[in-house]
Amino acid sequence: MNNKKYTFMRKASVLGLIASTILIQSCKKDFLNTAPAQNTAATQFFKTPEDAGKAVNAMYANLHEWNNIAFAPIAIESMGSDDVEKGSSASDATFFNDYHNFTITAGDGQLGGFWTGQYQTINFANQILANVPGITMDEALKNRYLAEAKFIRAYEYFRLVRAFGDVPLRLTIPKDASEYNLPHTPKEQVWAQIEKDLTEAAAVLPQSYGSADIGRITKGAALTMHAKVAMYLKKWNDVLSYTNTVMGMGYSLFPNYEQMFRTTNKNNQESIFEIQNNVIPNNPSASNSQYSQVQGVRGSTGGGWGFNVPSPELAAAYATGDPRRDATIIFRGETTPEGDKIPLEGDNPMYNQKSYVPFGLYVSGFNEGAQQNKIVLRYADVLLMNAEANNELGNSAAALGPLEQVRARARAGNAGVLPAVITTDQGTLRTAIYNERRFEFAMEFERYFDVIRQGRGAEVFGPRGWKAGKNEVWPIPQTEIDISGGTLTQNPGY
């Protein structure tokens, strides 16, 4: 009996094992296929209108990512200016001083950060432009998405060409490895592509959106951006024509200059293009703007790190009584209109008030001031570009009107300050407009490249070491040159 049982067990177990071995064998083909579920493979993306919408969202989202909005833009677009200083404590992040003093070398991390940051957004735009046309969806919406992508691509290339000069111009998704390593494209071609994208975008984009879509790119934004590009290229007729169009589109100056920059007045009547930021509950990654934090008041809960602070030169340069001085600069020891007391014993005598978010709005677990939108284009810029174009084209009298609009708002009803500019001498007026731009847009990342564009780099920044023929652009990041194996070359002088 026992013996029988044993024999049976033995047979059964051997058979069982062999049978199961065969079983694995037979389903082998499927067994080794563990490819990701259909919905996560990229080949399944860009099929539906929803996919198109999400891709557009991702592109906008990247605008408030660290390298696009925080340290790298400060280094590249602000620190060279005479309006700012490094800030923070003297020994904190001293590489900013190398930008301020034009001693920067190609190895600095902010160069690479700015470079990859812009190109990441450009990739998101290129993904849309390459893939959305093939999606079956509402044609009007599709065309709008494409136009939004063209604007964003143009905006990022504008930042790149301004910062580095000749850069690789990538407009498509690379097919294979042979297309990974692009050489420089001459900057003239980059500018031409920017203009082409902006022209095409402006032709399609709506003048405004319903309340749910506020923050998207409008026709006004595309035209204003194009005017700015034309201004950098000294195409004054174009500047004039684009600004004139925008001036007929219903924008107006926000009456209170200082309050224009508070979170309560986001996307107001003056706003043309703002990067949209906020605190999204339970999603710190989506609330990742550190724009306000890195510039915020040091030493106060809800403040920030205190970089990119106004320079004493800026504070001293305002015309007596210009209310914009107080609206632009937080002074140590003051109490802000929102009631925040700024500690007297802080490291820095001044901070940027345009990025300031009242301390009480701070939410733990998020970056300080994560709610602050970054204003990129506003109507005052249109007016001053219009004035500059008129003056450059010899219509100096026509320049006075828009200039006065800007000054009048700044004056805030105080007739004793900021008298109207009445000169029609082209040279004098040019200086007046340059000055107006400086004070109107102080601490808004305009000044540094404005001065270079105006051909005054050596004059204004020379004492700190700026040299014509070299410092118009920053060095190409060393890591990019290393990776390219020499396909990319360094800018002259670096």
Add this chain to the structure above:
Amino acid sequence: MKRIYSISGLLLLFTFFSTVVLAQNATVKGKVTDAKTGEALIGVTVAVKGTSTGAQTDVNGAYTVNAPSNATLQVSYIGYTTQEVAVAGQTSIDFKLQSSTNELQGVVVVGYGTQRKVDVTGSIATVKGADVAKQASQNAVSGLQGKVAGVQIVNNGTPGSTPDITIRGLGTIYGNTKPLFVVDGVWYDDINFLNPQDIESFSVLKDASSTAIYGIRAANGVVLISTKRGAKGKPVINYNGFAGVQAVTNQVKMANATQYATAVNELAALNNGAAVFADPASYGTGTDWYKQILRKAFITNHQASISGGTDKYTYNYSFGYLNQDGIVKTNNFQRYTVHLSNDFKISKALKLGYTASGLSDKSRDVSGDIFHQLYGAAPTLPVRKADGSYGDPNDYGTGDGNNYNPQATLDFYNQRTKNKRVTYNVYGEVTFLKNFKFKSSFGGDVSQNEIRSYTPEYQATVKQFSNKTNLSLTHTDVRNWIWENTLSYEVKLNDHRITALLGYSALENVTRQINGQADNVPYAAKGNLQTSFPDDANVTYLATPGDQIRNRALSQFGRVNYSYKDKYLLNASIRRDGASQFFGANTYGYFPSVGAGWVITNEDFMKDQKVFSNLKLRGSWGKVGNSVVPINPTVQVIATDPYLTAIFGNPQVAYPGASINSIVPPSIVWEKTVSSDFGIEGGLFDNKLTFEADYYNRETQDAIFAIPVAGSLGTSNSALIGNQASIQNRGFEFLVGWKDQASNKFSYSISANLGINTNKVLNVITGKNPIYQGGDGIANGALATRTVVGEPIGQFYGYKVVGVFQTADQVSKSAQIGAKPGDFIYQDTNNDKIVDSRDRVALGSPLPKYSYGVNTSFTYKNFDLALDFQGVADVSVYNANVAYRFGNENFTQDFYNNRWHGEGTSNTYPSVNVGKTTNAAPNSFYVESGSYLRLRNAQLGYVLPRSLLNTWKISRVRLFANAQNALNIFGYKGFSPEIGGGVGSRGIDANVYPLYATYNFGVNVTF
């Protein structure tokens, strides 16, 4: 054929007769002792030769067996020479066993079986579990350090953490560089779950002919581990326990408050700022943050086991408990382990058994940032102010670089980690047709890891606070299984011995991870950290695609071993693996190996010599694979990261986004390692002196890793994975041992091992263009390593410091126009009068050329002493802590004392402005020698005299004192030269757990 038949016929006849003759049985009693020490030997098998009858000795070494008067008793015991004595009518026979000096009689655990040591043609090192278990370190891998030539282990001090282990150099760049661990036939990536006390033995398979049978995962070597199983006999109860203390050694001294304040003022002045501290001297010595946060930490460990069995079954059950405090206050790790194994002999032909290990551990964690905080914390900062509130760096305006009070970091960090893990293996073994054996083994790993982190609402300092509560929970589930079926055939025909093996295997690994977050979760003393989120909590769940893993493999394999007269050995194997990571034609890989050996001492011409007791030459070649590559590397996935969320509208609303921001290679093939090994091994003077020497050449082909790609592609990580390089590891290994029984009171053994390895990149897809990596902890993200053809993987690369600028005049005449006095002078390597990135040079390799160990043991009467030394030489480390600065972090005393602070003060150390971009750029100042020599373990034991124990009915009591890492000799200026890190950033010291020594006392008791 005919002959086989007749032999088996004879055997049958013999068996028949021996059964028939079994007539007059008598009881034989006796005692088995160690011939040298006279100690009773427990669990010795006393068998009646040629039968299945037998017995085991009890705790007093006594046995009783029924044997025919004409029988022969065979007495065998592991580590002793087997003795045979004819009963010849005696009723009392005592045995004195000689400990076996001839290791060749031993058996080695090899892939899917065991092999006589004499038959081994590859390079296999064995380590006894006891040699690892005796150490204070409670990680089995860590215990292997210095024990095996060519095995390099880099420890990480965090309790419960896994050390890095590489065998014969770094051959893999991407993913897992660790060997495969096979525990009782089940595959694991790590063996954290094993209590070292449960391990019977390790077999480290180093060459490809030994590992090829595990083709799919064998590229970086294989470590086979057998856990303890029961042996026939009365229950044997064992208890091992120790308690001790861990204390930081080789502490780096930091600048004190006065020195710090002086340095900070200097730094401000160098940056044109005003002095931060009005009167540095008024701060005295200030706070010693290391003293404040670190402690002498307690450790205790208990393990109890019971084992035994009968003819029909054996068992081994054990239970372990470890309680280890970290050297950082509040850090604690507790581990419970259970190990169960049973083997059942159902019949002569069928054997069944299982092993099951359970692990439950929990830790109270400390912030991963704490060590960097301690390094940087201002000594001017009081732990607490006079009113009891936390000292606030903000009061001193020292900036954000060290704007924290480490005590507050510690106090408000509330994270617990829990692991539950069950690993198991069930097998069945059928012997049939005499020479065949079929074994099926199913095993797996079921584990669950949970990390809970709670942030309370608090305000400690201006920067350290939270105005809401938050609970975060990360939950990871692992379900792995492996099923292996092998058919083996073993036969000995006169001078021919053949073993053959065929196998089939399938496995699946599944990992799922989810992270949940909720704000405003009220703190309930225990509740929140032990149960789930409250019902009304608004929880956001995220499952990051990269943390969801599922892969499978299917494999077939075969092996033949042949030996002729035990002189000539041949061995060949092949394995075919299919892995789900690869697609289409690349799914399957073939991994062959061959090995051959010549046992010279078994030749007739060696018979009469007395010097060599063993001499063998061996050589092997093999090709193995590595499937530890990212999941579906050629599948581009949709990016849905939460940061891709746009915000539109009035009011502003979040719109999740998705897009494509990666590039993938069109195809990817198996990473393969081809290696050859030539060895000689021998024993002299009755194997008192043993030696082993190996030469190996190991080449990784089609190595898979990510190379950086142009930032202008706009991908999220600027990297592209692919088969992009060949890497060579070539070297020698030596092992020399001497052991002697000098008298019957004194015996000792000394063994030394040395591994010499040279790592070289043979070719890489970027051609002559280096791959730059290693930005970890380097200020400003500069890259400190490069990988380039002809050089080791991830060598340090940067400027060569040739001095320090003393005057502005010197700067203006130099090739570094932007520099200031006190900055490094870099070598203008290409002599173009400009110092730029083209002047960088190779600065050293993080991969040691030499690693060695010296292990000794001495026994005198009842005392035993073991001293284990271990070290590495010819290796560099990158001390990133020095320049990993954002502001006014503290300096080491060494740096402070030697810094440049005015003309003529130093030409080697820079000014305190060491953190500025150009000074912090990777350079030779930060690259130091990482060589060290360490007294890894020292143990003194005493066995209580038997006379004492007999009255207590205990068989053996041993008391011991142990010291681990008590002595460390190195020149490195950081905490510990033992620095791990990923490939490409290996050897960069940016946040290292301080080195500590463990001193403990313990007891081993056997009942």
